[in-house]
Amino acid sequence: MQNPLQIRRKIILGSGSPRRRQILEGLGIPFEVTVLSTDESFPEELSHHEVPVFLAQKKANEFKKLCNDDSSVIIITADTVVSIRGEILNKPSDRQEAIGMLEKLSGTSHEVITGVCISSRESRVSFAEKTTVYFRQLERTEIEYYVNAFQPFDKAGSYGVQEWVGYVGMEKIEGSFYNVMGLPISAVYNELRKFSIS
């Protein structure tokens, strides 16, 4: 029996995140990965829910020429931010900043918002999904162990939900789990169905 998603177009994931790649592989459809560098700055007046959509669209803009050259292409770009008490936590620049971020997340809840842009030559759809994550109180030794052993410097908010600190510290979530990992895959699937021929 064939996959309900039958897309006779070239799907490109425009993200270097191995986690996004792993999640998209869950759909069981072929795709390629192409990473184009994007300046990740954004206007300060944007709300925390607008920022990841803005950045997903900005990443999609880098693929405009590729879409114009090949009308069969569908591009998926995404950006994930961690928001806590009015502050966006980006990727930490060093060990101290990573420890500081995890101390902020300890014993309270925060929001993970992923913006997605699905674009082709003829169309563009953008949306954001939010998941609330609750961490228990983390001990200083736990935070230091995690940062030293896992070096979470490529992760917004300094943690990976599928790494040690996600296993031991995450008490519960409200929303999509895969959204916290970097791609709200159920919503992405729903958009991709519009391109499906079956």
Next chain:
Amino acid sequence: MQNPLQIRRKIILGSGSPRRRQILEGLGIPFEVTVLSTDESFPEELSHHEVPVFLAQKKANEFKKLCNDDSSVIIITADTVVSIRGEILNKPSDRQEAIGMLEKLSGTSHEVITGVCISSRESRVSFAEKTTVYFRQLERTEIEYYVNAFQPFDKAGSYGVQEWVGYVGMEKIEGSFYNVMGLPISAVYNELRKFSIS
């Protein structure tokens, strides 16, 4: 830097589930897997929250001799049930039953409850954790594709959250994600800390 969990005892996961094994590996501590067969029947008067704890304890009982022979052993057993509108969904016996279960889960919420028993010669702790899972409306073709391609006959409720139908159909959860996979690992970690020497 060493793992904050320092247990100088032999930890045994008494479960044949590859998913539970994968989750427990997330703690980064050594353990063995030993599977002893257990009759999984339970008294009908038990509530849906009591059933998985009862079965986790029943599984632990099989290890009593092993615990008596080796005082260093810590046994982790678990059982997961899917509960919807007052009914427990067990493992489906065939394709038709699997399709019927997924049709029940489609377009509504259900509860996944995992009971855990952590036992040694001198102690025994049991608890249950509940996660609410929301599936969007699934199409018949999606359900049939999933059952045919993934053969979810070893899974309570006929689905694996980390498989195709979990990616495309699960809109959101409330609670621990790893609990839905079969082991509420943050709670297990908290119990194991009591055995830690550091």
